[in-house]
Amino acid sequence: KAGVTQTPRYLIKTRGQQVTLSCSPISGHRSVSWYQQTPGQGLQFLFEYFSETQRNKGNFPGRFSGRQFSNSRSEMNVSTLELGDSALYLCASSLARGLAGVNYEQYFGPGTRLTVT
Amino acid sequence: GEDVEQSLFLSVREGDSSVINCTYTDSSSTYLYWYKQEPGAGLQLLTYIFSNMDMKQDQRLTVLLNKKDKHLSLRIADTQTGDSAIYFCAERPDNAGNMLTFGGGTRLMVKP
Numbered sequence: 418k419a420g421v422t423q424t425p426r427y428l429i430k431t432r433g434q435q436v437t438l439s440c441s442p443i444s445g446h447r448s449v450s451w452y453q454q455t456p457g458q459g460l461q462f463l464f465e466y467f468s469e470t471q472r473n474k475g476n477f478p479g480r481f482s483g484r485q486f487s488n489s490r491s492e493m494n495v496s497t498l499e500l501g502d503s504a505l506y507l508c509a510s511s512l513a514r515g516l517a518g519v520n521y522e523q524y525f526g527p528g529t530r531l532t533v534t
Numbered sequence: 535g536e537d538v539e540q541s542l543f544l545s546v547r548e549g550d551s552s553v554i555n556c557t558y559t560d561s562s563s564t565y566l567y568w569y570k571q572e573p574g575a576g577l578q579l580l581t582y583i584f585s586n587m588d589m590k591q592d593q594r595l596t597v598l599l600n601k602k603d604k605h606l607s608l609r610i611a612d613t614q615t616g617d618s619a620i621y622f623c624a625e626r627p628d629n630a631g632n633m634l635t636f637g638g639g640t641r642l643m644v645k646p
């Protein structure tokens with residue numbers, strides 16, 4: 418079974434531009450979550466999508482947005498890029514949404530390394 | 535709010551046991567996880583434990599949970615050079631879907 422794939426793997430953008438990152442979950446998985454990883458802030462939750470709806474959102478400005486398609490593939494978009502947006506963006510897929518007392522293992526992709534100059 | 539803390543660095547000799555510690559704060563978290571990240575890679579799920587368990591063993595990995603003290607540890611037996619990586623613990627609060635709150639990571643260095 419193929420794992421989580423993310424494209425592109427590396428990206429260089431200029432301040433003020435916008436960027437779209439893509440995540441294809443493991444076949445059959447319907448939940449996709451996004452995380453930002455930086456040396457200073459560590460791993461921070463961006464948002465979670467399930468059944469094409471955003472279910473949860475982290476503490477990020479509105480410049481960060483996302484969506485999920487009917488085939489569960491997800492994209493995230495960052496508009497008006499800032500230098501501080503340089504990070505590794507990780508996507509995780511899961512069979513379904515975790516509930517109290519119910520666990521669905523989450524599997525991460527290799528990430529997209531975004532550099533903003 | 536949630537906060538997960540880990541020590542930054544651990545160095546061990548090959549063949550020794552490694553113990554990585556973590557403290558968390560959200561008492562509603564019923565599942566706690568350990569992930570491994572190698573250079574240039576994403577996160578690999580190693581194991582997880584349900585909060586009504588004290589211990590879980592999976593081959594060379596042993597997870598211990600002290601729910602009263604909100605302390606989690608990962609023991610790696612017979613540590614190998616291939617175990618050198620950054621290890622993250624994470625909690626999943628019950629009311630937050632699949633959102634994980636991660637610790638800052640512990641860099642494990644295994645010396646031959």
